[in-house]
Amino acid sequence: MQLAKTAAVDLKTAAASLKKAKKSEDRIAALSQTVRAYEGGLQAVRQSLRAATIREQVLQLELANQRDQISRLLGVLQTMERASTPMLMIHPAGPVGTARSGMVMSEVAPMLQVRAEKLRLQLEELMSLSDLQKSAEIELESGLKGAQNARVALSTAISDRTELPLRYAADPVRAQILADNSKTLDFFANGLTDIQLDGDPNDQVSFMASRGELSLPTEGALLRGFNETDAAGIKRPGIVITARPLSLVTSPTPATIRFAGAFLDYGKVIILEPEPGFLVVIAGLHQIYCEFGQIVNTGDPIGLLGGKQPEAQDFLIEASEGGGTIGQESLYIEIRNNGKPVDPTDWFAMSNI
Numbered sequence: 506m507q508l509a510k511t512a513a514v515d516l517k518t519a520a521a522s523l524k525k526a527k528k529s530e531d532r533i534a535a536l537s538q539t540v541r542a543y544e545g546g547l548q549a550v551r552q553s554l555r556a557a558t559i560r561e562q563v564l565q566l567e568l569a570n571q572r573d574q575i576s577r578l579l580g581v582l583q584t585m586e587r588a589s590t591p592m593l594m595i596h597p598a599g600p601v602g603t604a605r606s607g608m609v610m611s612e613v614a615p616m617l618q619v620r621a622e623k624l625r626l627q628l629e630e631l632m633s634l635s636d637l638q639k640s641a642e643i644e645l646e647s648g649l650k651g652a653q654n655a656r657v658a659l660s661t662a663i664s665d666r667t668e669l670p671l672r673y674a675a676d677p678v679r680a681q682i683l684a685d686n687s688k689t690l691d692f693f694a695n696g697l698t699d700i701q702l703d704g705d706p707n708d709q710v711s712f713m714a715s716r717g718e719l720s721l722p723t724e725g726a727l728l729r730g731f732n733e734t735d736a737a738g739i740k741r742p743g744i745v746i747t748a749r750p751l752s753l754v755t756s757p758t759p760a761t762i763r764f765a766g767a768f769l770d771y772g773k774v775i776i777l778e779p780e781p782g783f784l785v786v787i788a789g790l791h792q793i794y795c796e797f798g799q800i801v802n803t804g805d806p807i808g809l810l811g812g813k814q815p816e817a818q819d820f821l822i823e824a825s826e827g828g829g830t831i832g833q834e835s836l837y838i839e840i841r842n843n844g845k846p847v848d849p850t851d852w853f854a855m856s857n858i
Contacts, residue, residue, distance in 0.1 A: 519543045520651050523658070533666060536659040537806045540753045543652035544724065548749070550644055653814060656751065659806060663794045671798045672702040672761050680797055684768050694784055695844045697763050697776060702798065712758060712779035719757040719853045720803075722787055723748045723810065723836055727855065731848040742846030743786065743839030750812020750834050754790060756801045757853070765793050765807075771837065775807050786839035810834040 519542035525535065679700055687693035725748030734740045760777035763784065768774040771788035775795065778784055791811030795801060812834045840849045 519546050519655075520647070523651060523655050532662045533659065533806065534804075536655060536662055537753065537755065537804070539655045540652065540659055540806075543648060543655055544749065544752060547645070547648050547652065548724075550648065554645075649815065652751075656753075656809065659753075660792070660794075660809075663806065672800060680764055681766065684764065684766060687768075690768070690771065690786065690839070691846075693764075693768065694776065694786065694841055697778075697784070698781075698844070700763075702761065712783050715758055715779075716852050717854065720755075721746060721853055722754045722757050722807070722838065723752045725749075725752070725836065727850075728835060731846075731850060741837070741839070743837050744849045746836045746838065747833040748810060748836060750810060750832060751791075751814060752810045752834065753806055754787065754808040754810060754836065756803060756805045756807050758785065759802050760785065760800070762795045762797055762799045762801065762807075765795050765797055773808070777801070782843050784841040786837070786841065788837040788839075789835055791834075810836065 519539060522535070522539040522542055680697060683696045683700075684693055687696065723746065725746040727744060728747045729735060729745040731744055732740055732742055735745075756777060758777065758779045760779040762775065763778045764774065764776040766773065768788070773790040773793050774786065774788040775790065775793060776784055776786050787807070789810070790808040792809040793807070794809070795805075795807045801807060812832055838849050838853075840847050840852055
């Protein structure tokens, strides 16, 4: 129940943040935080709904297993309630039997009362869980709508953005030509480092100092590790993260955008250069929020995952059946040092997933 209350507060906080973000001077940062707040709130509602459904199923199973005992308990209580005091004191065995019965009842009655109280509490909990599920559906409807509005507002704010610093290439078309003529990511990434950029990278903090502390570009779960073969038998020198549809993707480090666009079967790809000699490849995006040569900071929105916007009913099905129509999107992450892939799990704080 506490988890459900926390989830409701999270969504209300996100709704308030959305109103403030639209008036904020730094609208992109504020809207990015708002999108993440909605994502966190919806995740909390999902978890609380699932926990409530599991608890409801457990209670119903317990009550079903105790149905005969409960029926006998209710029968005894009703009989005792209807019988008059003189009748309760009469026993076929006479005064001794009456005394013995009284002793037995003095021990049984408290036990019956405890069972009855436990039953009452279980039934009340079932009613509370039912109310929780109804309110969760309302919260989900509101949260999903708010999250979508926040994403639209963020996309609009980014399209209007002009303040990001740029580093210019001598030939800005060269990167796209390289992408069009590259048959592997390895060849493409190594070729990018040959394209010189002008402009100050803003004295970025050493990328090596961030080793093991980077936040993942999006919240999710590790699906495949470094150099792990996938179901199709393909082995790639990176990791795959699964996340909810339409999750916001942010830059894990201050960096220069070396490439932003579609590449082979990787989908839309963003390649970050946190410092000379290092590249961070993020692939599988549906929408890109940055351009070649832009300088981004940690936490800046750089894209959005694809997928279908779930409905409240999808969450309810997932909670009741342990699965549903809400799919998972995947994000591929690769880190390269001097042209060679390195294990990204050594760089990101993986203990949170």
